[in-house]
Structure formats: C-alpha cells, structure tokens
Amino acid sequence: MTMVNAYNATADKNLDPEDKALIARRTKALGPAYRLFYEEPLHIVRSEGVWLWDKHGKKYLDAYNNVASVGHCHPRVVQAISQQLGVLNTHTRYLHEDVVTYAERLLATLPDALGHMMFTCTGSEANDLALRLTRSYTRRQGVIVTRLAYHGLTEAVSELSPSLGEFVPRGPRVRLIDAPNPLHVPPEDQGALFATNLAKAIADMRADGVEPAALLVDTLFSSDGLYPDPVGFLKPAVDLIRAEGGLFIADEVQAGFARTGSAFWGFQRHGLVPDIVTMGKPMGNGFPLAGVAMRPEIIKEFGERARYFNTFGGNPVAAAAGMAVLDVIEEEALQSNSQHMGTFVKQGLSDIATRHIAISDVRGAGLFLAVECVSNGAPNATLASFVVNHLRQNGVLISATGPDGNILKIRPPLVLQQPEAQFFLDTVDAAFNAANPQ
Secondary structure, eight states: TTTEEETTSSSOOOHHHHHHHHHHHHHHHHSSOOBBBSSOOOOEEEEEEEEEEETTTOOOESSSSSSSOOOBHHHHHHHHHHHHHHHHOOOSSOOOHHHHHHHHHHHSSOOTTTEEEEEEHHHHHHHHHHHHHHHHHHHHOOEEEEEEEOOSSSSSHTTOOOGTTTSSOOOOHTEEEEOOTTTTTTTGHHHHHHHHHHHHHHHHHHHOOOOOOEEEEEEOOTTOOOOOSSTTTTHOHHHHOOHHOOEEEEOOOOTTTTTSSOOOSSGGGOOHHHHHHHHEEGTTTTOEEEEEEOHHHHHHHHHSSSEEEEEEHHHHHHHHHHHHHHHHHEEEEEEEHHHHHHHHHHHHHHHHTTTTTTTTEEEEEEEEEEEEEEEEEEEEEEHHHHHHHHHHHEEEEEESSSTTTEEEOOOOOOTTTTHHHHHHHHHHHHHHHHHOOO
C-alpha cells in the first residue's frame, strides 16, 4: 500500500531537468526510504487556503491534505504561532497558562469520562504513548488492528501499521482483522461480523499465550479504504473487547476535528465513549502537535510510578496553534461546512458514477470521501492511478488507498467552498472521460 501513487524513479517521465537534479540530490541526502507522490513529482513553493502553487506558478486544488485542515497558512493560525514564538517557547516543565487552557478546551469537546490530556508532537508518539498506558493499566500485551491500518512509525506502533508493508515485522502480540466493507457484507451485518472477527483474533492470540489489551482502530478506517458506515456498527466490537478485559482506543488522527461533519470526533458517530483517544495532524494545522486523552483511572498508577516527559509536546507555541485551530473551526463553522460541502461533493461524485461504470461505489463522511475504481467488478488500480495523475496534471491533488490500490482518497481542507468543489468535480469527470473515451 505504501507504493500507491508513488513516483517511480526508473521510469522516463521527461522531468524538468532542475527537478530531476533535485530528486537526485534528495535521494543522495535523504536515502531510499522516502517516497514522492505522482508519476511527475510536484515542486511546491507556496500555499493558501485550499490551493498550492508550484515553482512555475501553476496552482493546484489540494483535495488530499488532512494536515492543513483549516486551510493552508490560515492567517489566524500563522499569527498565533508567530506571536507566541516571539515571546516564549520552552519545554513543558514550567507552568504556562495557555498549555493548561488548551487542554481544558480539548477536553470540553470530548465525553466527560475522558478526564486527562497528554501532549506529544506526532500521531505516532500519541499512539505509542497510548500503548504504554494501555499495557501498564491492563497488564496485558495484545493489540488488534485492521488489516491495512496505519497508526504510526515508531518501533512500537509500526508493528500495528500493516499498511507500511510486509517488511515491517509483526510479533505474536498483534492480530489483524478485516475492516468492515459494505461492498461485501450487508450493512445490517457489519457490526456482528466485525465483532465475530475480533473474537476469533482474541482466541488466536490467547492460543499463543497473549492476553488482549486493546482494540485500536481509526474510526473511519482510512487506510483500509474508508468505511464510515453504517453508523453504530463499531459498538458490538467495543463491547466485546471490554468484556474480554481490554480497552478501546480510538485513533482520531484522520477522523477528528470536525472532518466528518456530523460530529467533531469520528467515534461520536458510533455513539461510543473510548477508553483512550489519540489525535494529531490537523490539531496544529501543520505545526507539530498531537495528543492522547484518556479515562483518569488508566493513567493513575502510571502517573504515580513512571516519569513521562515530552520536551516539545504541548509547548506554548503548540498550544497557541492548537487553540487557533479550535477558534477557526468554531468561528468559521467548519464542522457545518464539512457536512454541507461533503454532501455536495458526494452527490456530485455519485452523479459522475452514473456515467462511468468503472465507479462501483462512492462513500464518505463529511469532507472525507472515497471512490472505488473497478473493471468488470474487480479492483482496478491502474485506473485509479490514471485518474490520480490526470487530476494532478489538471490542477487537482488526491491520492489512492486500499488493499488493491484502487480507491481514490479525497480529503480537502475543511474550508472548501462550492466553486472549488465544482472545479474538483468537473476535473474528476474529465479524468474518467479521458480514461474511457467514447
């Protein structure tokens, strides 16, 4: 999955000589593990709102970036970061009112049962910390995740991120289960099947002498192919993991901060209260900021017996960025906009699907949508790649995901407006027309 929509350096793409030289320098300096997007990589030099500009001045609609969720270079966020950076930025062992205020404001968006916040710099760190807390509290090791999940890059969470590829090892304390897929299972059966698969994973884990500590899921199942519905289907699995002595960890890096439109947090769509919530990326709109919210009892003993310290996690500048993001979401009604514009885009994509048999499904929640590309009913990654790169050539940026690489992944900033959304839809329609000329 990590190679979906990746630049292939061995193919002759007649690249700009300057960019080709920069790619060579990049490879020499940064090594072979990094990836670039698109058949013809982008050389981006500036941004604003939902737009990115390359070095030639061509602009692109960013319909993919979950990081700049309130828009690239939002003036309110830029001002908050710059102002605080000009006054103080230090580690978290000094008192600072803004850090506490930010924690209080975040907790106010969450269920009352989640009483404490801890801050990190990245979502990987947040999930790593959540695992430490979970294993300390439960005295268990086993974690169940979905088959193509992505939860981070540290050694501890990379084994919980099968989307990184087969080369990344998974030990006996990890089990994978299928993500819910309404194309294969009737919606009314999704909850029961997901819980049944979880029960089998727990039994298999126990056969190896490992007790289940947690079920960890991205509540939109983003890397698996985006499966937000039906609302409520997660509850049987959550009830089961708790009955078996484990915790439910909701990874909200993708689903949180008003992305789904109908709720501020993805787990709220399912009527659930997690034991732990992890968050990241959109928290600071590009400034490194992530965190973990938890039930107080989960950290009680850990906090009494262990020392936790994150030099930069939740520093004063991070707190300023985070509060500015919350301000913008509220003052610009971005949760409502996500719901409204998400409905507009989803309907537009559904209309396009009626004209193209290669689209088998359009699904999503708010401004997170997916389009399934098929050929004779089978996944068609070649078509998905063609559409992604055709869009890139015509000023729209998306990517692809899913176990077969055939699912278009659409995630514009929450500030998307109708003219921009219509431009996106027109460009998507043109891409499918180009792929299947009449």
